[in-house]
Amino acid sequence: MHQLNADLHCHSTVSDGTLSPEQLAQRAKGNGVALWALTDHDEVAGQHRAAAAARAAGIDYLAGVEISVSFGGHTIHIVGLGIDPDDAALRTGLADTRRGRDRRARAIGDSLAAAGVDGALEGAQALAGNPEMVTRTHFARWLVDTGVCRDLHDVFRQYLVRGKPGYVPQQWATLRDAVGWIAGAGGIAVIAHPARYKVTANEESALFDEFTSYGGRAVEVQTASHGDADVAKYSALARRHGLLASRGSDFHAPGESRVELGALPALPGGLTPVWSELHTRIVRAA
Ligand code: AMP
Ligand code: MN
Numbered sequence: 138m139h140q141l142n143a144d145l146h147c148h149s150t151v152s153d154g155t156l157s158p159e160q161l162a163q164r165a166k167g168n169g170v171a172l173w174a175l176t177d178h179d180e181v182a183g184q185h186r187a188a189a190a191a192r193a194a195g196i197d198y199l200a201g202v203e204i205s206v207s208f209g210g211h212t213i214h215i216v217g218l219g220i221d222p223d224d225a226a227l228r229t230g231l232a233d234t235r236r237g238r239d240r241r242a243r244a245i246g247d248s249l250a251a252a253g254v255d256g257a258l259e260g261a262q263a264l265a266g267n268p269e270m271v272t273r274t275h276f277a278r279w280l281v282d283t284g285v286c287r288d289l290h291d292v293f294r295q296y297l298v299r300g301k302p303g304y305v306p307q308q309w310a311t312l313r314d315a316v317g318w319i320a321g322a323g324g325i326a327v328i329a330h331p332a333r334y335k336v337t338a339n340e341e342s343a344l345f346d347e348f349t350s351y352g353g354r355a356v357e358v359q360t361a362s363h364g365d366a367d368v369a370k371y372s373a374l375a376r377r378h379g380l381l382a383s384r385g386s387d388f389h390a391p392g393e394s395r396v397e398l399g400a401l402p403a404l405p406g407g408l409t410p411v412w413s414e415l416h417t418r419i420v421r422a423a
């Protein structure tokens with residue numbers, strides 16, 4: 138159960154990945170993934186394609202999503218696993234969450250222009266596979282493609298983050314709504330990559346308390362942005378709060394993502410994998 142090669146977090150062209158759901162299914166298969174979930178940001182439009190491609194490739198599949206949430210002035214990501222992608226309340230909630238992106242993208246373009254970088258909006262839009270999902274990743278790739286920055290790491294140090302050109306605050310979904318949409322669609326809500334948030338210890342403890350009070354049940358322990366100390370910290374936290382543990386590469390693009398699809402270490406022992414509670418939600422391989 139622990140040794141199962143599950144990869145339950147990645148992105149396609151439906152959000153800010155560069156591979157299609159079908160290409161990701163092939164890549165997952167090639168990398169030995171046995172249970173896969175595509176978790177595009179704020180959008181489930183790729184879910185039926187991903188499930189069909191996984192089935193054809195002979196791997197088990199869980200429908201997924203990664204919802205952008207505003208929590209105490211911070212942006213937090215909540216992954217939903219085993220959801221029904223056709224659930225009406227989930228779809229409406231995600232459409233509402235996506236709605237502000239267009240205005241935000243314009244404001245990011247204006248802010249970059251004011252800093253002397255022209256044409257970013259059109260550049261980012263041209264790179265986006267889904268016109269409703271122009272993300273900071275698309276701006277970042279354009280800034281690299283045009284030679285303004287060396288790589289994505291360089292972009293997110295100089296641009297698009299608080300206090301830098303191209304930063305535009307955004308009101309996303311509430312934590313209560315995001316957890317509620319996921320649970321209402323039959324899924325399990327997971328706090329994504331918890332070590333990435335620049336929160337204080339008190340804020341983090343409030344996040345976990347509120348998350349569980351709304352029905353959230355799991356936390357990502359193994360993910361690309363977690364070092365050994367982070368894995369140990371969130372393993373302990375999962376045990377203390379009685380949370381299930383998840384594992385996902387957060388793969389976005391070949392040559393860009395640090396961790397390849399399906400290439401993370403196994404979950405540490407003593408944790409209950411989130412998939413142990415999702416048997417009835419798995420789309421079985423053909
Ligand atoms: P958005 O939802 O438009 O704010 O875009 C957020 C996306 O930007 C994340 O999902 C990541 O893919 C990407 N991102 C944010 N920070 C970084 C970073 N430091 N390095 C690489 N990608 C990042
Ligand atoms: Mn992303």
Ligand code: MN
Nearest residue numbers: 203214329330
């Ligand atoms: Mn994320």
Ligand code: MN
Nearest residue numbers: 146148203387
């Ligand atoms: Mn992600």
